Amino acid sequence: MANDIPEDIAEKAAIMREFGRLRAAGEPVPTELQAKHVNATNDRYATGPEPGERIPDFSLPDQEGRQRSVANLTGPNGLLLVFHRSADW
Template identity: 50%
Template sequence: MSRPCSILTACVRRSKPLLTLAALLAIMPGNIAWGKEASWLLDASSIGISVGAKAPAFELRDQVHRMRKPASLMGPRGLVLVFIRSADW
């Protein structure tokens, strides 16, 4: 009696990756379609400054709470700023 159970258990173990893949493939088309439908909600080019435009003057605190301006961070080849929007720091 234990033999059929062990065979069944082995079959289930072997098929878990396939079941996971099948589940991912089943939900993926919906996510792709959702992204296409939602693209009209926000046109990224309509907000912020355009690529290559001069950034407005600003002053922000760094990780040790010193006030920094772009000029204080600029190197000989310029400055690259990356802003990351986060829900919670």
């Protein structure tokens, strides 16, 4: 359910495109559009596994191409795992 596509995705896309166009052109973003963009992006906010639950196992390459898993990422006091949007934009 958390990964379902919302019904108003086209409406949201229009808001995001307009926001992106203004930003790329270096033009000011009207406050109302800014607010709509924040709301469209943050709708149906999902936060995944709850405290006490085990996280899904994974194996992903790091910036050097080394394959990393939960086991080899975790320190003696645990792991702070940060999901973020992008390092590219």
